[in-house]
Amino acid sequence: MILLSGADLVLPDRVLAEGTLALDGDRIADVIHGTRSNPAPGSSAPQSVHFDLSGHYIVPGFIDVHVHGVEGTDTLDGTDAISTIAGRLPKYGVTAFCPTSLACTPGVLRTMLEAVRGARTTRAPGGARVLPAHLESNFINPEYKGAQPLECLRLPRTSDLGPRTSELGPRRSDLATRTSNDEWTGDDILREIADARPDVGIVTIASELEGALELIESLVGHGHHVSLGHSAASYGQALEGIRAGARQATHLFNRMPPVPHRAPGLAGAVLESDDVIAELVCDGVHVHPAMMRVAVAAKRPDRIMAITDATAGAGLPAGSRTHIGGRPIRIADAAYLDDGTIAGSVLTMDRAFGKLTAEVGLSLSDAAVVCSTTPARALGLQGFGVISQGAMADLVVLDRDFRVVQTWIAGTLAWGAPSTPV
Numbered sequence: 424m425i426l427l428s429g430a431d432l433v434l435p436d437r438v439l440a441e442g443t444l445a446l447d448g449d450r451i452a453d454v455i456h457g458t459r460s461n462p463a464p465g466s467s468a469p470q471s472v473h474f475d476l477s478g479h480y481i482v483p484g485f486i487d488v489h490v491h492g493v494e495g496t497d498t499l500d501g502t503d504a505i506s507t508i509a510g511r512l513p514k515y516g517v518t519a520f521c522p523t524s525l526a527c528t529p530g531v532l533r534t535m536l537e538a539v540r541g542a543r544t545t546r547a548p549g550g551a552r553v554l555p556a557h558l559e560s561n562f563i564n565p566e567y568k569g570a571q572p573l574e575c576l577r578l579p580r581t582s583d584l585g586p587r588t589s590e591l592g593p594r595r596s597d598l599a600t601r602t603s604n605d606e607w608t609g610d611d612i613l614r615e616i617a618d619a620r621p622d623v624g625i626v627t628i629a630s631e632l633e634g635a636l637e638l639i640e641s642l643v644g645h646g647h648h649v650s651l652g653h654s655a656a657s658y659g660q661a662l663e664g665i666r667a668g669a670r671q672a673t674h675l676f677n678r679m680p681p682v683p684h685r686a687p688g689l690a691g692a693v694l695e696s697d698d699v700i701a702e703l704v705c706d707g708v709h710v711h712p713a714m715m716r717v718a719v720a721a722k723r724p725d726r727i728m729a730i731t732d733a734t735a736g737a738g739l740p741a742g743s744r745t746h747i748g749g750r751p752i753r754i755a756d757a758a759y760l761d762d763g764t765i766a767g768s769v770l771t772m773d774r775a776f777g778k779l780t781a782e783v784g785l786s787l788s789d790a791a792v793v794c795s796t797t798p799a800r801a802l803g804l805q806g807f808g809v810i811s812q813g814a815m816a817d818l819v820v821l822d823r824d825f826r827v828v829q830t831w832i833a834g835t836l837a838w839g840a841p842s843t844p845v
């Protein structure tokens with residue numbers, strides 16, 4: 424048994440001041456009022472390991488469903504990329520994440536999904552949990568591609584997804600040797616997805632593309648989550664995407680037209696629909712804090728999930744140069760391509776939590792819902808993203824300035840600041 428004692432526990436509906444969490448194995452065994460350090464006198468309970476966390480907060484571990492990289496590593500960097508990123512994220516309070524790809528070639532996607540599978544099968548000690556990937560995908564609107572490579576965008580097909588790649592024999596090796604972008608189609612991407620279904624969680628799609636609605640239905644039918652984004656969908660086209668099964672929206676407000684009140688478009692449909700959980704980049708650069716307040720007010724915390732959309736530039740100093748999907752980026756208040764296009768953020772989830780409380784004005788409980796509970800629910804993760812008896816012991820200990828002091832994953836200390844209290 425491990426006792427985390429004396430911290431303010433951020434529960435879904437309130438903050439329990441100076442409480443204690445008892446961890447047993449990978450679970451929260453008890454949520455206790457008051458501090459507790461030793462078994463009661465005469466108790467037969469086994470001796471516990473005790474951490475005095477007075478003056479700190481404990482929140483559920485952050486779950487980032489949209490992250491491309493951190494500290495110089497991008498998800499498309501090859502076979503070790505995902506486990507490297509997983510090893511670095513607990514420092515920022517992340518206990519689980521969806522490795523997120525840009526539109527890329529079938530071969531690059533396959534390498535990434537194999538890396539995701541490897542990292543999910545064997546979690547590195549101290550590493551964040553690797554969830555099924557988020558493909559920001561080849562099936563987006565070129566007019567709203569942002570930093571995504573135009574040469575990798577494709578139209579969905581209107582037929583089914585075709586046979587699994589493994590049933591196609593030589594085709595698989597053909598694909599591996601292809602180099603030219605015009606030698607592959609959207610079908611080749613769909614075969615890669617079909618070949619790695621358990622490792623593909625979310626697929627971002629622009630619902631106005633020809634064949635998109637059929638693709639959304641097909642992906643949802645195979646158990647994937649579809650997120651509407653990088654899209655110029657009208658209000659009606661967005662509703663059609665939702666009717667087809669899309670239940671998420673990719674970085675609300677970013678890479679979609681703004682909200683004119685006579686033609687609400689995708690952003691208006693997302694704000695209105697209770698069926699859709701919306702991502703929000705919470706760095707204060709991608710979305711003004713006032714619009715973050717508007718989004719949370721419209722959808723409530725249980726339908727907004729904070730994301731970083733972080734690039735490999737997250738955690739690097741301003742002025743650094745790194746890359747996203749092989750393209751160079753410059754690090755400032757966000758990440759930028761050399762032509763000035765914004766290419767993602769340099770945000771980390773601990774800073775997102777701080778922004779939501781300090782600048783957007785959310786309560787600690789609501790900020791924890793947005794950073795942990797809602798993403799867990801969006802992905803169907805039972806027992807995650809909440810501090811309650813029996814829930815998974817994925818936890819973050821924050822100081823009063825919301826700096827990460829400890830990160831616990833599955834009841835084990837995954838990361839501790841150099842001055843971590845014991």
Ligand SMILES: [Zn+2]
Nearest residue numbers: 523559732767
């Ligand atoms: Zn992204």
